[in-house]
Amino acid sequence: MKFNYDLIVxxxxxxxxxxxxxxxxxxxxxxxxxxxxxxxxxxxxxxVPSKAILHVAKLINDSRKAGEFTFEKDVSKVNFKKxxxxxxxTREEIYHDADRPEIYEDMGIDVIQGYGSFRDxxxxxxxxxxxxxxxxxxxKIIIAAGSKARVFPIDGLDSIEYLTNETLFELKNxxxxxxxxxxxxxxxxxxxxxNRLGTKVTVIEMAPRIMPRDSEYLTTILQSKLExxxxxxxxxxxxxxxxxxxxEINLEIDKKGEFQTLSATHLLVATGRAPNVDKxxxxxxxxxxxxxxxxxxxxxxxxxxxxxxxxDITGRYAFTHMxxxxxxxxxxxxxxxxPQKMDLKHIPWATFTExxxxxxxxSEVELTKxxxxxxxxxxxxxxxxxxxxxxxxxxxxxxxxxxxxGKILGADVLGVSAGEIISEYALAMKNGLSLKKIADTIHPxxxxxxxxxxxxxxxxxxxxxxxxxxxxxxxxxxxxxxxxFDPEKIL
Numbered sequence: 001m002k003f004n005y006d007l008i009v010x011x012x013x014x015x016x017x018x019x020x021x022x023x024x025x026x027x028x029x030x031x032x033x034x035x036x037x038x039x040x041x042x043x044x045x046x047x048v049p050s051k052a053i054l055h056v057a058k059l060i061n062d063s064r065k066a067g068e069f070t071f072e073k074d075v076s077k078v079n080f081k082k083x084x085x086x087x088x089x090t091r092e093e094i095y096h097d098a099d100r101p102e103i104y105e106d107m108g109i110d111v112i113q114g115y116g117s118f119r120d121x122x123x124x125x126x127x128x129x130x131x132x133x134x135x136x137x138x139x140k141i142i143i144a145a146g147s148k149a150r151v152f153p154i155d156g157l158d159s160i161e162y163l164t165n166e167t168l169f170e171l172k173n174x175x176x177x178x179x180x181x182x183x184x185x186x187x188x189x190x191x192x193x194x195n196r197l198g199t200k201v202t203v204i205e206m207a208p209r210i211m212p213r214d215s216e217y218l219t220t221i222l223q224s225k226l227e228x229x230x231x232x233x234x235x236x237x238x239x240x241x242x243x244x245x246x247x248e249i250n251l252e253i254d255k256k257g258e259f260q261t262l263s264a265t266h267l268l269v270a271t272g273r274a275p276n277v278d279k280x281x282x283x284x285x286x287x288x289x290x291x292x293x294x295x296x297x298x299x300x301x302x303x304x305x306x307x308x309x310x311x312d313i314t315g316r317y318a319f320t321h322m323x324x325x326x327x328x329x330x331x332x333x334x335x336x337x338x339p340q341k342m343d344l345k346h347i348p349w350a351t352f353t354e355x356x357x358x359x360x361x362x363s364e365v366e367l368t369k370x371x372x373x374x375x376x377x378x379x380x381x382x383x384x385x386x387x388x389x390x391x392x393x394x395x396x397x398x399x400x401x402x403x404x405x406g407k408i409l410g411a412d413v414l415g416v417s418a419g420e421i422i423s424e425y426a427l428a429m430k431n432g433l434s435l436k437k438i439a440d441t442i443h444p445x446x447x448x449x450x451x452x453x454x455x456x457x458x459x460x461x462x463x464x465x466x467x468x469x470x471x472x473x474x475x476x477x478x479x480x481x482x483x484x485f486d487p488e489k490i491l
Contacts, residue, residue, distance in 0.1 A: 001122070001137075005031045007335065008124055008138030010116040010280070013040020014320045015311030016144035017099065018327035023142075024107040026335045031136060032109055033116035033126055039099035040146055041165075041312070042320045043091055049169040050189055052090045054352055056083050057196035061229075061354075065391075078197050080174035087169050112136075117281035121304050125281075140306050140334040143280065143287075143294060144327065147312035150274035156242035160249055163268040175199050175266040179251055181239055182270035183210035185351040188222070190268060191231045192353050202232040202262060204239055204253060211351065214359055215412040218396060222357055222414060225394055234262075242267070273318045290315075298341040300330035308334055319349055348426045350419035355381075355395045358422035361410030361429055367400060375403040377435065377458040379451065379490060381415045386446040392416045397455035399425065399435065406434035406459045417448035424452040435459035461491050 007023040009016045012034030023030040032038075042048060060078060101111040112134075114126040119135065127133045149164035151157070163171075165186055178194050180187045183205030195201040203210065203226075210226075210233060211219040223233055234255065241252035251262040275293035288295045288303040293315025300308045308330035311323030329340050350358040367374050381387045381395035395415025401408045411425040428438055438456035443449050469482045 003122065003137045003139045005029050005110075005136060005138040006140060007031070007331075008116075008136065008141045009033070009144055010124065010141070011040070011144035011146055011311075011313070012036075012038040012099075012111070013144060013146045013311065013323070014042045015146070015313075015323035015327045016040070016142075017104070018324045019142045019144055019310060019331050020104060020109050021107065022328060022331035023335060024104075024109050026331070028140075028335050030109045031112055031138070032104060033112045033114060033124065035113070035115040037095065037099070038101060038104070038111070039091075039095050043095055043099055045166045045169065047320055048091050048094055049087045050165070050186070050193075051352060052087045053083065053169070053193045053197075054189060054354075056086060057193040058354060061196045078174065080197070081172070083174075083197065084169065084171065115279065117279060118285035118287070119281070121285040121287075121307065141308070142327070142330050142334065143302075143307065143309040143313055144311050144323070145276045145280060145313045147273040147275050147315075147318060149269060150272040151269050152271055154239055154242060156244075157269075160242055160244050160267065162242075163266060165270070168268060175264075177202070177248075177264040178266045178268060179204060179249070179262060179264035180268045180270055182272070183207065183233065183235070184213075184270060184272065185211070185349075187268075187270040188226065188353055189351060190270065191233075192226055192229065195226075195229055195231045200232075201230070202234065202264065204237050204251070204262075205233070205235050206238050208236055210235065211357065214351070214357055215363065215398060215414075217398070218357060218412055218414040221394065221396070222353060222355065225355065226353070273312055275313045275315045277313065298344070299333050299339065300326050300342065301333065306334070317347060319347075322347060343430070346426050346429045348419075348422050350422060352419065355392065355415045356413075356418035358413045358418040359411070360422050360426045361408065362400065363410060363412070364400060367409060372409065373403070374400045374409055375462060376400060377455060377462065379455040379458055381451070383454065383490065384415070384448065384451045386448055386450070387416055389446065390416070397421065397451060399455050399458075401435055401459065403462070406436045406456075407432075408435060411455075415448075415451070417451075421448060421452045424449065458490060461489060462487065 006028035007030045009020045009032045012032055020030050020032040104111050114128040116124045116126050119125050122137050124136050177200040180191050180203045183203050191201045191203050209219055210223050237253050237255045240254050243250040248263045253260050277289050282289050294309040294313050296309050296314050300310050302309055310326035310330045312318050329342055332338050332340050348360040377399040379397040382393045387393055398412045400410045408429045413421045435456040443453045465485055466482050
């Protein structure tokens with residue numbers, strides 16, 4: 001059968017852009033189909049706008065702190081219109097620099113505006129906004145259709161204009177009281193951002209703590225930090241009913257069987273992501289999927305050998321960096337037939353609150369459940385000189401590694417630049433570098449990168465034993481003090 005294209009990519013978000021770009025670099029005749037603007041959730045409603053508003057909120061918060069060192073301590077009211085304008089301007093700049101169609105068309109990619117769905121396993125129908133449609137065929141197909149905000153059924157929710165990440169950054173007026181349903185990454189980031197902008201914020205989380213996928217020890221510290229800043233956090237709490245009351249919203253909350261009513265002006269639903277599987281015509285191609293997403297193996301291949309799925313549509317890892325990683329795996333497997341698998345052992349993530357919270361590898365809970373022996377190597381930000389000079393002593397580095405070899409099994413970091421620090425541990429894990437190797441590597445002073453080395457230094461500290469010291473003394477005739485081993489000691 002003769003196909004129109006060697007590769008068809010459905011979706012022009014992070015995963016789709018990467019897939020199409022790699023396809024073109026391999027010399028494949030490539031088409032990329034996107035119903036909205038290229039860039040997807042990351043550029044327009046996710047990573048970029050959320051980090052932009054966090055940046056503005058940090059500037060405002062820092063200016064308030066700076067009042068301690070100036071004669072004028074008052075900070076003028078936040079101009080919310082300019083905040084939104086900055087977010088929109090930043091999105092457009094990134095789109096123009098990296099996402100606009102001309103960039104990919106110059107690579108030889110046919111960028112097609114419209115919504116793609118399967119007619120059969122090689123045929124895609126493209127429907128455009130003007131009602132017209134067209135048909136194309138592809139030898140290989142990569143589905144990168146992304147996800148949308150997941151909204152669970154709640155009594156009365158449909159009676160109000162609730163917010164999701166898809167509408168939050170289109171607000172024209174600043175909320176007076178923002179209730180946030182969900183204490184995950186999106187929820188806590190926006191809680192801190194809007195609180196710092198001057199909005200009253202309440203977070204409602206069903207779990208016993210916020211950020212349940214991250215270290216309990218560190219999330220407890222982060223929650224305390226948010227509460228110190230003024231964010232009200234309700235854990236073990238379920239939103240059961242929503243009522244519209246003139247200019248406010250009444251939220252009925254069940255907290256361990258005790259009911260309370262919370263009034264807010266706005267409600268942000270931040271309860272996760274749902275894959276966009278509904279309108280793809282997957283049944284026509286015989287592609288296996290569930291409500292959780294399209295089923296793929298570790299090669300990103302579906303049950304149809306020539307069709308792959310990557311990114312949020314698979315429901316596996318809702319991270320931009322993971323979407324790009326999966327796109328590389330799928331494109332290479334599809335076009336070069338060079339077998340590659342996803343790296344599932346070294347997946348890092350970061351939440352960009354202040355302080356940041358980051359993780360890579362196995363958690364303490366996972367290691368304990370699997371019966372794997374490990375040692376925790378800890379280092380506090382109170383001993384990071386750069387953090388002290390910047391008045392940012394809140395945080396910890398926690399590394400889980402083999403006691404003898406120093407092989408890193410996982411790590412959690414809470415603190416300034418945690419996302420950068422976790423990247424160093426991810427690189428070490430990927431390439432088999434032990435804590436000893438990190439500790440023996442020169443890092444510039446004073447940097448947050450040095451904190452990564454100081455955390456690794458604790459492996460050396462834990463190797464100290466009185467009998468080793470005594471043996472060295474005997475061999476070399478030294479006469480100094482023999483220190484007792486203290487497993488809690490941090491140097």
